[in-house]
Amino acid sequence: MERVLVVHHSEIVLKGRKRSYFEMKLADNIRQVLGRGVCLVRDENRLVLCNPSTSAVELLRKMFGVSHLGVGYRCSPEAGEISETALKVLDPPPPAVDIDVKRSYKQHPFTSQQLRRQLAEIVRTRLGVEVCKNEKKLYVEVTKSNAYLYVEKVRGFGGLPVGSSGNVLCLLSGGVDSATASVLLMRRGCRVDFLHFHSYRSSQEALEMKMKELVERLTLYGLRTRLYMADFTPFYRIVLESRTRLELLLFRKYMLETASKIVEHGGYRAVALGDSLAQTASQTIVNIAAVKTSADVPVFRPLIGMGKDEIIELAGRYGLLDAVQKQYKDCCSILARHPATSADWRSVEEKWAELGVEKAVDETLERVEVFGCTFKAGVFRLSQTGRVLS
DSSP states (O other): OEEEEEEEOSGGGGGGGGHHHHHHHHHHHHHHHHOTTOOEEEETTEEEEESOOTTHHHHHTTSTTOOEEEEEEEEOSOHHHHHHHHHHHTOSOOSEEEEEEEEOOTTSSSOHHHHHHHHHHHIIIIIOOEESSOSSEEEEEEOSSOEEEEEEEEEOOOSBOTTSSOEEEEEOOSSHHHHHHHHHHHHBTOEEEEEEEEOSSSHHHHIIIIIHHHHHHHHHHHSEEEEEEEEOHHHHHHHTTTOOTTHHHHHHHHHHHHHHHHHHHHTOSEEEOOOOTTSSGGGSHHHHHHOOOSSOOOEEOTTTTOOHHHHHHHHHHTTOHHHHTSOOOOGGGGSOSSOOSSOOHHHHHHHHHHHTTHHHHHHHHHHOEEEEEEEETTEEEEEEEEETTO
16 A cells, blocks of 8 residues: 555546557646656556655646646555555544545456445444544545555546647737636647847846746646747837827737747747737727738637626636736826727728838847746755747
């Protein structure tokens, strides 16, 4: 009998022939977070962590791909040893308990119901515990070679393991929308890197003001991310004298064009935005359609049908609110206060060409600084790795 942490996944079971690929991704992510030296084995449709550390549950419950965790013990699949282990797991004895038995290997000399009745009898006679329908449960999982018993069942965030669905570049403003959008994509298995536009004197100043803390929260889920820091002064310098109500739409096109170039350079599959339909003037259905990029890059908008309350609720669930609510000079806040709410793409393209904004994209790309971010063995690290075009 030994202490274990049973890691269950949900969607991975449905992946058919690619199931082993997703399980391998989940196992790799667990080893990155806990350290390469951990003992992690696969037993049928679960991963089992041997002798887990005290921090393992808190770290793994936030890992995408984990449906729930069972904190308990492993023993041989013999009925007698399972019974003795059950007494250990139920120490100290609760007033009442329900017993849930699952037996995946059908060649054992007992059925699930027979084992449940045997355990119920032993728990009643040896511990004086009533066995009935109860919130407190003793979970018993019997495989071909092992049995797992636990009463502490910790719910995870579900989804797919990060890194199993390709790489996406997310425009990260520092607000609640884009941060939440990036986490939703991570939950679907994407490895998400970030592009942030700022107006500070240096990338380091922007990082210290807010972005380092926010990216640290996001890397807790993304495990390994990259942050592109872009000074948007070249754009601001060009449009400063134009006094056009299309300024905000031009800025969105400028950000998307810059992102598209980084996507081509960095091998990303798509760009992601935190747009929520009709939430702001630039996010009306007409204005979203008016901003096109020259590159054929898919644009994901995970929040498009959500309201602000729903987005804030999600951000709270993922522990992002403290970081996103921190005061910060957001790039959109210093642009036009009364932007056009209904513009067509031709007028945006004409103004783009008239002002020569493409030059701002090229100049910005030459100055983008790149930072590598990792969450490894429980520690967050951020370091500058160079420039995007170097």
